[in-house]
Amino acid sequence: xxxxxxxxxxxxxxxxxxxxxxxxxxxxxxxxxxxxxxxxxxxxxxxxxxxxxxxxxxxxxxxxxxxxxxxxxxxxxxxxxxxxxxxxxxxxxxxxxxxxxxxxxxxxxxxxxxxxxxxxxxxxxxxxxxxxxxxxxxxxxxxxxxxxxxxxxxxxxxxxxxxxxxxxxxxxxxxxxxxxxxxxxxxxxxxxxxxxxxxxxxxxxxxxxxxxxxxxxxxxxxxxxxxxxxxxxxxxxxxxxxxxxxxxxxxxxxxxxxxxxxxxxxxxxxxxxxxxxxxxxxxxxxxxxxxxxxxxxxxxxxxxxxxxxxxxxxxxxxxxxxxxxxxxxxxxxxxxxxxxxxxxxxxxxxxxxxxxxxxxxxxxxxxxxxxxxxxxxxxxxxxxxxxxxxxxxxxxxxxxxxxxxxxxxxxxxxxxxxxxxxxxxxxxxxxxxxxxxxxxxxxxxxxxxxxxxxxxxxxxxxxxxxxxxxxxxxxxxxxxxxxxxxxxxxxxxxxxxxxxxxxxxxxxxxxxxxxxxxx
Numbered sequence: 144x145x146x147x148x149x150x151x152x153x154x155x156x157x158x159x160x161x162x163x164x165x166x167x168x169x170x171x172x173x174x175x176x177x178x179x180x181x182x183x184x185x186x187x188x189x190x191x192x193x194x195x196x197x198x199x200x201x202x203x204x205x206x207x208x209x210x211x212x213x214x215x216x217x218x219x220x221x222x223x224x225x226x227x228x229x230x231x232x233x234x235x236x237x238x239x240x241x242x243x244x245x246x247x248x249x250x251x252x253x254x255x256x257x258x259x260x261x262x263x264x265x266x267x268x269x270x271x272x273x274x275x276x277x278x279x280x281x282x283x284x285x286x287x288x289x290x291x292x293x294x295x296x297x298x299x300x301x302x303x304x305x306x307x308x309x310x311x312x313x314x315x316x317x318x319x320x321x322x323x324x325x326x327x328x329x330x331x332x333x334x335x336x337x338x339x340x341x342x343x344x345x346x347x348x349x350x351x352x353x354x355x356x357x358x359x360x361x362x363x364x365x366x367x368x369x370x371x372x373x374x375x376x377x378x379x380x381x382x383x384x385x386x387x388x389x390x391x392x393x394x395x396x397x398x399x400x401x402x403x404x405x406x407x408x409x410x411x412x413x414x415x416x417x418x419x420x421x422x423x424x425x426x427x428x429x430x431x432x433x434x435x436x437x438x439x440x441x442x443x444x445x446x447x448x449x450x451x452x453x454x455x456x457x458x459x460x461x462x463x464x465x466x467x468x469x470x471x472x473x474x475x476x477x478x479x480x481x482x483x484x485x486x487x488x489x490x491x492x493x494x495x496x497x498x499x500x501x502x503x504x505x506x507x508x509x510x511x512x513x514x515x516x517x518x519x520x521x522x523x524x525x526x527x528x529x530x531x532x533x534x535x536x537x538x539x540x541x542x543x544x545x546x547x548x549x550x551x552x553x554x555x556x557x558x559x560x561x562x563x564x565x566x567x568x569x570x571x572x573x574x575x576x577x578x579x580x581x582x583x584x585x586x587x588x589x590x591x592x593x594x595x596x597x598x599x600x601x602x603x604x605x606x607x608x609x610x611x612x613x614x615x616x617x618x619x620x621x622x623x624x625x626x627x628x629x630x631x632x633x634x635x636x637x638x639x640x641x642x643x644x645x646x647x648x649x650x651x652x653x654x655x656x657x658x659x660x661x662x
Contacts, residue, residue, distance in 0.1 A: 159414040161308035166410050167476050168315035172328045174481025175403035175490075180396070181266035182329040183406045184255045187392060189274050189336055191385045192281055193304075205289040207518055208370055225356035227367055229286040234361045236282035240275045247272055254389065257397030270329055276337030280344045287347045290355055306346060310339035325481070373520045380511060380523030383530060384416060384504045387557050390531045391550045394538040401547040404486065407477055408494035408551065411469075415461035416504050447513060448581035454509035456588045456642075458502045460633050463596025465498040467603050468625060475619050493551040500555025503562040510565045513573070522568045530561030584642050591636035599629045 173179035205228065213221035243250055251258065251267045258264040314335045318328045379386070388409050395401035465472070470491035478487045511523045534557030541549030603625055610621050 156414075156417075158304045158308060159417050161305060161312065162410065162413075163476055165308050165311050165315065166407060167479065168312065168319060169332070170407060170477040170482040170486075171480030172315060172318060172323075172332075173325050174483070175400045175407075175486040176481075177261075177263045177399070178266060178325045178329055179481075180255075180400065180402040181258070181263045182270050182333065183402055184251065184258075184267050184392060184396065185271035185274055185333065186336070187385075187389055187406065188254070188271060189277055191382055191389060192278055193307075205286065205370075205374065207515065208373075209290065222355055222357050224366070225286065225290055226359045227362040227364075228370065229283060229356045230359045230361045231363070231367060231371075232286055233279075233282040237279045240278040243278070244272055244275050254393060255396035255402070256393065257395075266326065266329070270333040273330060273333035274336040277340035280337070280340035284340070284344050284347055286356065304343065306342040307339040310342055311335055319480075373518060376524035377515055377520030380520060380527045383507060383523075383527035383561055384413075384558065386527065386531055387534050387554045390534045390557070391538050391554045394535065394542050394553075395547060395550050398542070398546060400486065400489070401542075401550065404489045404493050404547045405497075405551060405554075407473070407490045408497050411465060411472065411476075411494055412497050412501055412504075415457055415501060416508070448578045450509045450512070451577065452581055452584055452588065454505045455502065455585065456592075456637075458505035459589060459592035460595055460629070462498045462501045463592060464599060464626070464629055465501070466495050467596060467600040468622065469494040469498070471603075471607055471618065471622050475615075475622055489547055492548045496548055496551035496555055498555075499552075500558035503555070503558035506562040507558070507565060510562070510569060513569060514565075517573065519572075522572075523565065526561045526564035526568065529564055530557040533557045533560040587640040587642045588637070591633060591640050591642065594636050595629055595633040598632055599625065602628070 169179070169182070173182055209221055209225060212224045247268045248264070251264055251271060255264070255267060258267060311332060314332060315328075318331060323331070388405065391405055392402050395405055470487065473491045473494060474484075474487045477490065478484060507523075507526070514520065514522050534553045537553035537556055538550045541553050543549075545552070606621065606625065610618050613621075
C-alpha cells in the first residue's frame, strides 16, 4: 500500500507544483480585483468538479462495486457493468453541461450573490460558460481513472492530471508575453480549460486497456440506480474540503477581492491535502474493500492504521509550516504583476486560519474510506453537509467582523465539525481498527511535528527579517532553505522518537501490499 501511496502522491505533488505555477500566472495576469474574482468563482466550479470526479472521489463507489461484480460474476460482467457506468456518466454530464450553460446567470448568482447587479456577474457568467466543456470531458475521464485504480494501475491516473495544468501554463505564459487586457486574458484562459480536459481524456483513451468497459451503453436499470444512489453521496462527501471553500466564497463575494484572497490561500492548503487526500481515496479504498469483503480484520486494522499515520504525519507539520512561513510563501508565489503587497498580507492572514483546518480535512480523507469500503456513503455525506452548514453560518457572522480572515476561520471550523462527526459515527457503528503500532506511533508523530514547528517558527522569526531588503532570489533561496531544514528536522525528530528509521522506510516503499491482502 505504501508504494502505491507514494506513486499517487508523487503524481499529485507534481500536479500541485504545476498548479502553483499556474496560479502564480493567474495572479500576475488578473491580480485580486473584480476580473480575478469573477474568473476564480467560475474556476472554483471546475476545481470542485475535478475533485468530485477525476481526483479519486468516484473510487468511493465505483471501486467496491466493480470489485464485487468481478469477484461474483467474472471479468465479462464487470466489463459490462463498467460500460454502463461509462456511458451513463458521460451522457449525464453532457446533458448537465448544456443545462448549466443555459442557466448560468442563475447559477453564478447563487454561487456569488455579492456579484448581483454588477458587471462582475456577467464576467463570471462568460468565463464559466467557456469552461463548461470540461464538465463533459470529465465524465469518461472519471470512470476510466477509477477502473484503472481498481486494477492497481495507479501511475497513469496519478500523472494524467498534469496535462490540465501544462495546457493552462502554456497559454498564460503566452498571454503574459503579449500583455493582453485582463478581461480578454480571463476569457482566453477560460476557453483553455475545456481544451485541457480534452487532452486528459485523449491520453486515457490511448492508454486504457481494451475490453475493460464494454459494451458502452446508457442504462438506468436497478443495478445502475443502486450504484448512483451510493455514488453521488460519496462523491459529494469526498469533495467536502472544496465545497467548504465554495461555501466561504458565497459569503466572500460581497466583499471586494475576498474571493481571490481565499482562493490563493486555499491553493497552498491543497498541496498537503492533495498529497494525502487523493492517495487516501485512490489507494486506501481498494485495500480496505478487499479486507472488508474478505472479513480480514488484521488487514483492515493495518490499512486503517497506516492511513491514519500517513495522514497525520503529513498534515500536522504542513499546518505548522504554513502558519510559520505563510506570508513569505505567498509573497514568493503570487506577489507579481497585478498582485500587490496588500493582497499578500490579506492572503497570508486567510492562509493562517485555513491551515488550522488542514488536519481536520486530512482526517476526513483518512476516515471516509472506512465508510466507503463498507458501501456507506451517507455517513460521510451527512458529515460534509453538517460542516458546510457550520461554515456558512459562522462565515456570515465572522466575515462581518473580521473580513476574509473570519471566513477562513469559519471554513476551518466547518472542517473540524465534519471530522468530529465522522469520528463519532465510525466509533458508534463499526469502530475504527487501530493496531498497537499506531497507538505507539501517533503520539510521537504529534510530538515530532510540534517540536519541528516550534523550531521553524523561531528560526523564521530571526532569519527572515534580515533578508527583508535583499533581492527576491535571495529571499526565495532562504525560504527554500528553511523549508528543507524543516523537513530534515521533522525527519530527525521522527527517528529520535522511534517512529521510523531509514531501514523501515525503505522496506515500506518496497512492500506492495499490506499483510493479509495478498492474492
